[in-house]
Amino acid sequence: MRLPVLNCDGCIGCCLEQSSPPGYAALLPERPDRADAARADPQQARWFAAAPEEAVALIRAHTRSPRRGEPGPCVWLDLQNRRCRWYECRPRSCREDVNPGDRACRYWRERYPPEPS
């Protein structure tokens, strides 16, 4: 029997293949489909709007990089300190699609075991 996972201490597993905060590229000011994306998920648009320009610039740079479309660490991830740099502004997918101890979490933790704290 597995013990439940209670928190994210030492773990960044679910951020290591996202490449960029999921769904936020569609909300970049220059995107023609921005209004549609904002209408589809107004709360997501509010979280995005709260992100500082530095955070938005990283998403923009990622959309123009050869890395785009490939799995890799999220551009908002601070690998050294093992945390999301703009956690309060993270998108819906990061808030709802994986939570400590759920099935998705266990998948990522098996793929990328957390460092002991």
Ligand code: SF4
């Ligand atoms: S994989 Fe689970 S424990 Fe690790 S950061 Fe994501 S939600 Fe937290």
Ligand code: SF4
């Ligand atoms: S936005 Fe933050 S929580 Fe979401 S994948 Fe990127 S680093 Fe992880």
